[in-house]
Amino acid sequence: RTTPDFDQLTLATVPHYLASRPALRPRIDASALSSVVEVGDGNLNLVFIVRDAHGSSLVLKQSLPHVRTDPSWPMTRERSTREWVVLDTHERADAAHVPALFDFDQAHFVLAMEDLSDHDVWRSELNSGRVQGWAAAEVGRYVARTSFASSVFGLDPLEQKRLVARTVNPELCEITENLVFTEPYIEHEHNAVLPGNEADVDALRRDRDVLREIGLAKYRFMSSAQSLLHGDLHTGSVFVRAESGGRPASLRAFDSEFGFYGPTGFDLGALWANFVLAAARAEALGDPDRAAQILALPAALMEAFEAEFRALWPTRLDARIWADDALEALLGDIRRDAAGYAGAKAVRRIVGFAKASDIETLEPALREGAARGVLRAGRVLILSRLGTDSVEALSATVSRIL
Ligand code: ADP
Ligand code: MG
Ligand code: MG
Ligand code: MG
Incomplete structure (x- = not known):
């Protein structure tokens, strides 16, 4: 044989x-x-x-x-x-x-x-009207623990650099660089929108503030090495299983092939963007209560991330120079990054190559309005670096736009 x-x-x-x-x-x-x-x-x-x-x-x-x-x-x-x-x-x-x-x-x-067939993909749950709101805090803690442990706060600097070298991911990073940060803002064969959304895309491409902030966000994506990211942390890369019959709730992030050392806010922003897509779907389907429930998730995500990061901070390997008051400045930077990346990731799902079923499975008459809302919400998030860094305030604005 x-x-x-x-x-x-x-x-x-x-x-x-x-x-x-x-x-x-x-x-x-x-x-x-x-x-x-x-x-x-x-x-x-x-x-x-x-x-x-x-x-x-x-x-x-x-x-x-x-x-x-x-x-x-x-x-x-x-x-x-x-x-x-x-x-x-x-x-x-x-x-x-x-x-x-x-x-x-x-x-x-x-x-x-491990076989996680007893879980469901979070995006499918959201699309079916099951928000699984508990999962936002769980995934926030995941990003906190994994980013802290892989950062210079959690890893010896020599070991950290060895891991940076082992996880260089040029080809998959290039996909993100092109699909998220470049193609949606230029004419490109990968792009496609409904005819009714072409004016919305043009407005975004003519906005010089948007282009500058996207350019800077791309630069930070390509040059920062804060932590070992998941790299593709949308709601389709997260399994959830609600608590039932004494079996505890469970959340698992999977499909980390886009992982590399990058800005921690990129993973948080990917989730945040997908909450915006899910909320736009709920609004389009005439369910504002569910949209409101979904738009509470960015704050739940970020609060849990920050709380867990604060809890880990006393365990940092070197407290001589990274004093306590550095922590809040650092978390503020990550929060601003997350909001900007959320905007970029929301826009790419409407304009660019890889669409999301949350919006794509809406009938065209509803899809056009939902896409317009996401593009306008994405713009606010992309520009948020210039204004507030309050996640609640941003979600309130996004809610008015959707
Ligand atoms: P790709 O990199 O091609 O996107 P994924 O890792 O996202 O692949 O897996 C594709 C699909 O396979 C998932 O959406 C899920 O339905 C299923 N899957 C992946 N990993 C598991 C797992 N550990 N247990 C059960 N199903 C899984
Ligand atoms: Mg199942
Ligand atoms: Mg994959
Ligand atoms: Mg996948």
């Missing part, structure tokens, strides 16, 4: 693959599998859920040499290594908020991790 080729896993080769991985032997019985299904719904990778006859299960995630949704767009398979290093680092800092990591096979670009 020939050895199966694991370069591109298939439903047929997964059992052989599992048998070839000693690290997975205690996790699953490869000789008694009951089901293997491919469930990937993202833009990039294959995701298999594997179950055995004894009730154990796990997930295999394998990168393809190209974008899943566009085979003509090549994409480095090294992104698997980045996802592994980020997940491993984040698991050490905050195991409760990421999938448990079981194995990484660098030769075949395969990550094995």
Whole structure:
């Protein structure tokens, strides 16, 4: 019998693959599998859920040499290594908020991790009208713990620089640099809006303050190395499971292949932007109460992030120069970054290449108004550096705009 080729896993080769991985032997019985299904719904990778006859299960995630949704767009398979290093680092800092990591096979670009099928993707929950408001504070604590632990406050400077070097992620950062910070503001084949929104996009592109702030935000994205980010922390990268029948609530951030050392506010801003999209959907569907509930999430996120960061601050490795009063200045900087990145990430989901189902699944008549609201709200967030840094005040303005 020939050895199966694991370069591109298939439903047929997964059992052989599992048998070839000693690290997975205690996790699953490869000789008694009951089901293997491919469930990937993202833009990039294959995701298999594997179950055995004894009730154990796990997930295999394998990168393809190209974008899943566009085979003509090549994409480095090294992104698997980045996802592994980020997940491993984040698991050490905050195991409760990421999938448990079981194995990484660098030769075949395969990550094995905990099966979280009993959770739901937060974006799907929001789209179905279930806000899961408790999750905002949980994910705020995740960003606080992982950013603190990977920053120079939590890591020895030599170790921190070694980790910076190991997590350089040029190809995936370039995607963000182009799709978030450049393409929406220029004519580009990746862009698409409804005809009724073209004037809204033009208004944004003619706004010199917006262009300057986006340029500066891009510069900070490309030059700051505050913490090891998740890098793609939208509501589609977060699993939630509400408390029920004595089983505690659970939140897990997954899909960290865009991770790199960047500005901490970028992860917070990604979530914030997706709350704006979800609120715009609720408004479009005639549910202002739910929109209001969703627009409370940015403050819940940021308050929990800041509270957890403050709680960790006394554990910083060097208090000689990073005194207590540096903390609030630092948190203010992160808050302003988060608001600006929220605006940028909201705009890109309307104008640019990767849209969000929150808005896309609205019928066109509702979609146009929702998109206009998000673009105007995005502008306010992009410009917020020049004004207030109160998250509540910004959400109140966003609420009036939507
Ligand atoms: P991509 O990088 O291609 O976006 P993701 O990591 O986001 O891949 O995974 C795609 C989908 O696969 C998720 O939206 C989710 O439905 C499913 N999935 C991913 N990881 C797990 C997991 N650990 N447990 C269960 N389902 C998962
Ligand atoms: Mg994904
Ligand atoms: Mg489910
Ligand atoms: Mg991904």
